[in-house]
Amino acid sequence: MTETHDIGTTPAGTVWEGAVGRTWDVVIRPASPWWRLDLKEIWRYRDLLSMLIYRDLTALYKQTILGPVWVLVQPLLTSIMFAVIFGLMARMSLAGYPPLLFYMAAVVPWSFFSVVVTKTAATLTTNAPLMTKVYFPRLIPPLSTLGSSAFTFLVQLALFFVFALFYRVSGFLCLGTRLGIALVASVGVIGNGLALGAGLLVAALTTKYRDLAFVIGFAVQLLMYMSPVIFPLAKVQEGSKLRIVVEANPLTPVIEGFRGSLLGSEMHWSTLWYPAIVSAVLIVLGLALFKRVERSFADVV
Amino acid sequence: MSAPNDIVMRAEGVGKRYRLGVTDRRQFIDEFKAFTYKLRGKADPTRSLDAMGSQRIGEDFWALRDVSFEVRHGEVLGIIGRNGAGKSTLLKLLSRITQPTEGVISMRGKVSSLLEVGTGFHPELSGRDNIYLNGAILGMRKTEVDAKLNDIISFSGIEHHIDTPVKRYSSGMRVRLGFAVAAHLEPEVLIVDEVLSVGDADFQRKSMGKMKDSANSGRTVLFVSHNMTAMRSLCSRVIWLENGRVRMQGPTEEVVAAYLGNNSSSATEKTWGEEDAPGSEVGRLRHVRVAPASGGELFLWEDAIDVEITFEKLVDEPVYLVIWVYNSDNMEIVNTNIRESLSEADTLISGTHVAVCQFPSHLFNSGDLILSIGMAHNGRMSFKLDNVVSFTVVEPPRTGTWHGRRQGMLQLQLPWKVR
Numbered sequence A: 001m002t003e004t005h006d007i008g009t010t011p012a013g014t015v016w017e018g019a020v021g022r023t024w025d026v027v028i029r030p031a032s033p034w035w036r037l038d039l040k041e042i043w044r045y046r047d048l049l050s051m052l053i054y055r056d057l058t059a060l061y062k063q064t065i066l067g068p069v070w071v072l073v074q075p076l077l078t079s080i081m082f083a084v085i086f087g088l089m090a091r092m093s094l095a096g097y098p099p100l101l102f103y104m105a106a107v108v109p110w111s112f113f114s115v116v117v118t119k120t121a122a123t124l125t126t127n128a129p130l131m132t133k134v135y136f137p138r139l140i141p142p143l144s145t146l147g148s149s150a151f152t153f154l155v156q157l158a159l160f161f162v163f164a165l166f167y168r169v170s171g172f173l174c175l176g177t178r179l180g181i182a183l184v185a186s187v188g189v190i191g192n193g194l195a196l197g198a199g200l201l202v203a204a205l206t207t208k209y210r211d212l213a214f215v216i217g218f219a220v221q222l223l224m225y226m227s228p229v230i231f232p233l234a235k236v237q238e239g240s241k242l243r244i245v246v247e248a249n250p251l252t253p254v255i256e257g258f259r260g261s262l263l264g265s266e267m268h269w270s271t272l273w274y275p276a277i278v279s280a281v282l283i284v285l286g287l288a289l290f291k292r293v294e295r296s297f298a299d300v301v
Numbered sequence B: 001m002s003a004p005n006d007i008v009m010r011a012e013g014v015g016k017r018y019r020l021g022v023t024d025r026r027q028f029i030d031e032f033k034a035f036t037y038k039l040r041g042k043a044d045p046t047r048s049l050d051a052m053g054s055q056r057i058g059e060d061f062w063a064l065r066d067v068s069f070e071v072r073h074g075e076v077l078g079i080i081g082r083n084g085a086g087k088s089t090l091l092k093l094l095s096r097i098t099q100p101t102e103g104v105i106s107m108r109g110k111v112s113s114l115l116e117v118g119t120g121f122h123p124e125l126s127g128r129d130n131i132y133l134n135g136a137i138l139g140m141r142k143t144e145v146d147a148k149l150n151d152i153i154s155f156s157g158i159e160h161h162i163d164t165p166v167k168r169y170s171s172g173m174r175v176r177l178g179f180a181v182a183a184h185l186e187p188e189v190l191i192v193d194e195v196l197s198v199g200d201a202d203f204q205r206k207s208m209g210k211m212k213d214s215a216n217s218g219r220t221v222l223f224v225s226h227n228m229t230a231m232r233s234l235c236s237r238v239i240w241l242e243n244g245r246v247r248m249q250g251p252t253e254e255v256v257a258a259y260l261g262n263n264s265s266s267a268t269e270k271t272w273g274e275e276d277a278p279g280s281e282v283g284r285l286r287h288v289r290v291a292p293a294s295g296g297e298l299f300l301w302e303d304a305i306d307v308e309i310t311f312e313k314l315v316d317e318p319v320y321l322v323i324w325v326y327n328s329d330n331m332e333i334v335n336t337n338i339r340e341s342l343s344e345a346d347t348l349i350s351g352t353h354v355a356v357c358q359f360p361s362h363l364f365n366s367g368d369l370i371l372s373i374g375m376a377h378n379g380r381m382s383f384k385l386d387n388v389v390s391f392t393v394v395e396p397p398r399t400g401t402w403h404g405r406r407q408g409m410l411q412l413q414l415p416w417k418v419r
Helices: A039-044 A046-059 A067-089 A099-121 A140-167 A171-175 A177-206 A211-225 A241-248 A251-263 A269-300 B028-039 B087-094 B127-137 B142-156 B171-183 B201-216 B228-234 B252-264
Strands: A026-028 B007-019 B060-072 B076-080 B102-107 B111-114 B189-193 B220-224 B237-242 B245-251 B269-271 B283-292 B305-313 B319-327 B332-337 B351-359 B367-377 B380-394
Touching: A039 A046, A046 A140, A046 B127, A046 B142, A067 A099, A067 A140, A099 A140, A099 A177, A099 A211, A099 A251, A140 A177, A177 A211, A177 A251, A177 A269, A251 A269, B007 B087, B007 B220, B060 B087, B060 B102, B060 B220, B060 B237, B060 B245, B076 B087, B076 B228, B076 B252, B087 B102, B087 B111, B087 B189, B087 B220, B127 B142, B127 B171, B142 B171, B189 B201, B201 B220, B201 B228, B220 B228, B228 B252, B237 B252, B245 B252, B269 B380, B283 B367, B283 B380, B305 B319, B305 B367, B319 B351, B319 B380
Parallel strands: B076 B220, B076 B237, B111 B189, B189 B220
Antiparallel strands: A026 B102, B007 B060, B007 B102, B237 B245, B269 B283, B283 B305, B305 B351, B319 B332, B319 B367, B367 B380
């Protein structure tokens, strides 16, 4: 059997029945349509996902004195800061809730959102050295961000409940536990969708317009002031310009809903339609664009 | 014919195009303009004209074109070619880092590449954690890493520091750890790119052994290297890429010989006419040729090397021809001038002369060598012409287990005695 081949062509006379016996595991073609998410591929790399989550959670607080305690200290300090500045100094009326609880109930989901958005938006840049050398599903790093942030979020939520017990305020008990959980879950899903969708969208666009990397920090900050993190929505005058802006923010019902279910105030399910639709659109758009740039990403960077 | 089922990788008409010059970082307003014009069915005004009109090749650059080959199970396939021939692009396509512009690549089983060892190490995590992380990045399951952890640690040779954060490692230790993980991947197709150049000699031997084991245990290996010695002893078949196309593929010896022959004949001779002869008022060069004294095609290590210079001497005073030898890193290895063996009287008369300088056999280490030639007059350099001719010294096939490139600029054959 000789192996001498013609120059530049496939060997003459070789018939490719080989593929019949056992199908190819991987077929690389110039382009695959954007809606093909390859969930199977992501599942195959689930160990990488869990390793990256582990890395995010452990490496962040290495060589700090407080270590993982920072996870609890951060939202607590922010909430105390807000409580002092807006609650005590600006004497903002908080519908009778203890300022610390009022702010914590919004700061915890808000920081979840902002971390996921900013980190996802930078995912292609921060992982560029990796992505130009090894193949893995490019959605893995954003998903790992989501995972590690979700873990942090749950820990911080637990801290909230400790404080809630202390203040004897519990929305879950007031609303009925089942309803509370359903509300928190649906609000969480919508919030995640918004964060991931917006993050992916920005990540994809950042490869083309680096400006966005700078804009995103301001945008997230602005979004916070446009959402009822530091004030209750009810305090914004109905029909005012500020009210319109705040209500246009899809995060507003999410934050309100979350705080409502934790603190036990009235909550209208119908308000969730708007952020749910926005989140779905962002996810589809974000995934499509992300998929588009990930193909040529290694060549551009 | 062997059973076709053993084909583990197949590339059909694979091509990869890069855009040259187009930075793809237009301002947003351009993007918007392009979009609105497109809506109205007009030509994009922000595009340069020749890109749409005439097919100007300068805009597009095909790093790979029409590349087709197949790899059989258990084969060790070598890929050679000069820098820029498309080797790295091909590897990037095969390891799925980037996607082809045209063609289809089909693969069976797990394909892992060692494009860079230690990819994704996190400095804050311990060596042990990084084994898991790196393994996962390279596509290993956690249970796989669990099973091989002890082997990996002992292969890396850094057992004592395995729980130390990687940021405290020396770069050598990092490479060892990275390679140790990569060596335990056990994919069906392993892609290796010049990895042999990392680490010290002892570690190279280990890695080489591991690669041979892989090949012997029926694993398929794609091996890219400039090291023809390793190529010859490891690969059964070689693909030679040139300018993004497959120039030749076939049995290793045939392709490697053709490649070396082609490469070394490229710039061994230079001739100048009456008009363009380089030089100065004391003399000019007309013809330079470098060739093995044996008259063969290749500059083998055991050959003496003749440098033949035809020059015009324009003055009736002593003029000294000088030859400098540089390696590919532009390091000067040696220089020699005509007065070393000829008397002043021999170089006195003007006119056209032919000088031959012979470098002895067993002198230069394998690699590319570049000659500069100049003339000195009255104790100062009158001119020096760089990069006149070049040639590649080839080392004969080596026996033994070590195939790394020998360091050093010279490779002498010195008399040894044992008492």
